[in-house]
Amino acid sequence: MDQITFLTEILLPALMSGLVVTLQLIAVSAPFGLLLGIGVAVGRQYGGGILSPVCKVFVYLIKGTPLLLLLIILYFGLPSVGITFSAFTASVIGFILCNGAYNSEYIRGAILSIKDGQMVAAQALGMTRLQAIRNIILPQALIRAIPGLSNEFIYLIKYSSLAYMLTVIELSGAGKLVATKYFAYTETFMVVGLVYLALVTITTVAVNLLEKHVSVPGMIRGETSAMQL
Amino acid sequence: MSTNNYILNVEDIHKSFGNKEVLCGVSFGVRKGDTKVFIGPSGTGKSTLLRCINQLTPPDRGRVWLHGEEVTGSGPRINHFRQKIGMVFQNFFLFDHLSAIENVEIALLKVKKMKKEEAREKALSELRQVGLEDWADHYPAELSGGQAQRVSIARALAMDPDVILFDEPTSALDPELTREVLEVMRKLAQQGMTMLVVTHEMSFACSAATEILFMENGVIAEQGAPETLLSDPQYTRTRNFLGQLTD
Numbered sequence: 378m379d380q381i382t383f384l385t386e387i388l389l390p391a392l393m394s395g396l397v398v399t400l401q402l403i404a405v406s407a408p409f410g411l412l413l414g415i416g417v418a419v420g421r422q423y424g425g426g427i428l429s430p431v432c433k434v435f436v437y438l439i440k441g442t443p444l445l446l447l448l449i450i451l452y453f454g455l456p457s458v459g460i461t462f463s464a465f466t467a468s469v470i471g472f473i474l475c476n477g478a479y480n481s482e483y484i485r486g487a488i489l490s491i492k493d494g495q496m497v498a499a500q501a502l503g504m505t506r507l508q509a510i511r512n513i514i515l516p517q518a519l520i521r522a523i524p525g526l527s528n529e530f531i532y533l534i535k536y537s538s539l540a541y542m543l544t545v546i547e548l549s550g551a552g553k554l555v556a557t558k559y560f561a562y563t564e565t566f567m568v569v570g571l572v573y574l575a576l577v578t579i580t581t582v583a584v585n586l587l588e589k590h591v592s593v594p595g596m597i598r599g600e601t602s603a604m605q606l
Numbered sequence: 607m608s609t610n611n612y613i614l615n616v617e618d619i620h621k622s623f624g625n626k627e628v629l630c631g632v633s634f635g636v637r638k639g640d641t642k643v644f645i646g647p648s649g650t651g652k653s654t655l656l657r658c659i660n661q662l663t664p665p666d667r668g669r670v671w672l673h674g675e676e677v678t679g680s681g682p683r684i685n686h687f688r689q690k691i692g693m694v695f696q697n698f699f700l701f702d703h704l705s706a707i708e709n710v711e712i713a714l715l716k717v718k719k720m721k722k723e724e725a726r727e728k729a730l731s732e733l734r735q736v737g738l739e740d741w742a743d744h745y746p747a748e749l750s751g752g753q754a755q756r757v758s759i760a761r762a763l764a765m766d767p768d769v770i771l772f773d774e775p776t777s778a779l780d781p782e783l784t785r786e787v788l789e790v791m792r793k794l795a796q797q798g799m800t801m802l803v804v805t806h807e808m809s810f811a812c813s814a815a816t817e818i819l820f821m822e823n824g825v826i827a828e829q830g831a832p833e834t835l836l837s838d839p840q841y842t843r844t845r846n847f848l849g850q851l852t853d
Contacts, residue, residue, distance in 0.1 A: 498699035498758075501660060502713035502765060503689035505682070512716050517703045595747020596702050 380564070388555055388565060395551025396572060402465070402537045402547060406472035407530060413473055414480025414526075418518075419510060421481065422488050432481070439478035445539055447471045452543040468540035476533050483525030487518035520591050527584040534576050548572060612671075613638050613800065614691075614769055619658050619668035621651070628654050629665070630824035636769060636802065641795040643811040644804045646821035647847065652804040653696075655821075656771040659802070660684075660691045672768065689717060692762030692770035696777050698754040700746040706757045707733060707742035710764045718765070732760035736790050752783030756790055769800040776807055808848065812836065820844040 421432035439447070452467035462470065491514060499509035519526075541550035552569040556562045612635035621629040628651040636642060644652045657663035659670050661677060661684050670677040677687045700709050710729035714720040720728070733739045736756035746754055755775055762770050772791065776784040788810045795801060795814045805811065811818050812832045819829040820843060828841045835841050836848070 492699075494695065494697060494699035495701060497662060498693075498695065498701065499713075501662060501688055501693040501695075502761070503685045503687075503717045504713065505685055508716055512712060513701055513703075517701075520703060593703050593747075594745045596745070 383559065383561065383564070384568070387559065388561075388568060391551045391555045392548060392568065392572060395546060395548040398465075398540075398545060398547040398551075399534075399537050399576075402468060402472065402540055402545070403533060405469050406476055406537070407533060409469075409473045410476025410480055410529075410533065411526070413477025414484055415515065415519075417477060417481035418484035418488060419515070422485055423506065423510060436478045436481055439475055440482075444471060444475045444536055445542060447474065448539055448543055464540070464543040464545045468537075468543050468545050471539075472533060472537065475536070476529060479529045479532070480522075480526055483522045483529065484518055486525070487521035488514060490521060491517050517596070520593065520596060523584065523588055523591070527580065530584075531577050531580055534580065535573060610635055611637050613673055614659070615669075615671040616655075616659060617669045617671070619655065619665045619670070621654055621658055621663065621665045628824055629658065631668070632821075632824070632826055633668075634819065634826065634829075636800060638768075638800055639798045640816045641799075641801045641803065641814050642817050642819060643815040644802070644819050644821055645806065645808070645811060645844075645847070646827070650821045651824045652821050653773050656693070656773050656802060656804060659771060660688050660693055662693075685717070689713075689765050690768045692765055692767035694755070694758050694762055694770060694772045694775050696774040698746070698751070698758045698778075700749075700754055700758055700761075702746055705743050705745050706738060706749065706753075706760075709746070709757055710761045713761070714764055728764055729760070732764045733757070735763060736760045737786075750783060751779045752786045755779065755783075755787045759787075759790055759794075763794075763799075769802065770794075772801060772803040772805070774804050774806070776805065818844075820847065822847075 417432045417435060420428045421436070422429075424432060448468060448471040451462060451471050452464060455462065495513050495517065496509050499513045500506070504512065537547060538549035540547050541553065546554065548569060552565050556565040559565075614636040616635070617633050619629050619632045620627065632651075632655055634642070644655070646652060654663055658665040658668075659677070661670075665678065668678070672687055672690060675687075677684070677691075680687060701712065704712060707726070707729045710732050711725045714725040714728060715722070730739060730742065733742055736759055738753060738756055738760065741749065741753060741757075746757075749757065759775075775791070776787050779787060784807065788807060791801070791803070791810065792814050803810070803815075815832050817829060818832050818835050819826050820835070820841075821827065822843060828835065828844050830838070830841065835844055
């Protein structure tokens with residue numbers, strides 16, 4: 378079998394089905410990871426005496442342990458206490474927790490960078506704290522957190538390959554199966570690498586467009602109008 | 607409590623920060639259409655007093671009443687009172703991510719739950735009131751300080767407040783921009799808006815105030831109509847303070 382046939386008949390179809398699984402993992406994990414990140418950041422910043430330390434400990438634990446460990450506990454450990462997830466579900470839960478914890482740090486940093494006056498002005502208009510957070514603080518924080526959040530999204534694309542350790546045949550797993558069967562490691566994983574590179578490139582372009590779309594004059598990149606006193 | 611047609615009553619407000627007592631028992635009443643101007647040296651609690659009225663800084667002691675309803679200690683109902691007590695800040699505090707008109711609109715939409723078209727129309731008419739309808743779609747960073755402060759006045763006006771608190775509204779502005787903001791405020795005073803103004807702008811105090819209150823060391827030291835307070839020789843402390851300003 379020549380290289381071209383291997384590529385078109387064997388490798389690409391296998392990687393294509395793996396890519397579909399990878400995209401499914403990301404498509405489920407990323408939105409919930411963002412929501413979790415927002416929740417944890419707000420909880421930590423405004424949650425008060427109970428919620429705030431809980432959020433802090435959660436972030437500490439996720440940041441302090443390898444993701445692989447978390448995935449192994451979710452899939453192989455929890456059944457011993459009667460909780461069983463499918464490999465896909467366990468992976469997604471692990472990714473959401475990891476993505477959420479890191480996202481929360483980017484968002485919290487952005488919240489901290491917002492001047493107190495924004496909250497004060499919102500409250501002076503009769504907004505509750507929650508209304509002020511939702512309508513004033515978070516929109517600004519999320520715009521400022523885009524670079525960090527997109528970085529984390531790119532990490533998610535790449536660490537989604539860890540699902541393979543839980544028997545989910547995603548992009549890397551599909552590559553591994555083909556590589557082993559045909560003893561074609563180099564070719565296979567070079568192509569796999571190109572696919573990841575393509576995903577990250579698409580993300581980068583999309584994030585640039587998003588940043589342009591939501592950019593507010595003078596709000597990011599430290600622009601200050603000459604007229605502003 | 608006596609009514610005297612007061613819409614806003616401030617009774618014996620005390621406030622300390624650490625060991626420093628900033629307000630040591632301040633009381634006054636405000637009638638509809640009053641423009642009360644607070645003057646006095648820095649650090650005598652003028653700004654703190656305004657913040658105690660809408661509870662952005664809850665006072666340690668004393669009470670605030672709006673239309674006979676107690677504002678102090680009102681719990682979550684404070685948000686109802688804050689809609690009726692507008693505030694304009696020294697540094698504008700416009701919402702950075704919103705255009706001028708969105709700044710005026712946002713509380714109408716989210717707090718008053720107004721319909722979109724209705725809120726837009728109202729916001730536009732308030733921007734017109736401060737002469738900025740052509741700047742509706744500009745963001746805070748694209749506005750001059752004077753324009754930004756006028757947007758923030760429009761934002762306060764949009765809530766149809768019973769009284770507006772102005773906390774040194776022109777202190778961050780150069781004289782030219784100060785003039786355009788004071789012009790708007792003077793117009794509001796003429797239209798009968800009830801206003802409490804902390805300022806160092808004596809020309810505004812003289813021309814627009816129904817009463818000037820001179821604060822010193824956390825109390826109202828002297829108060830009166832501008833003509834009497836500024837000319838009557840019995841008000842020595844106010845005159846000394848003003849003398850220092852012009853030195």
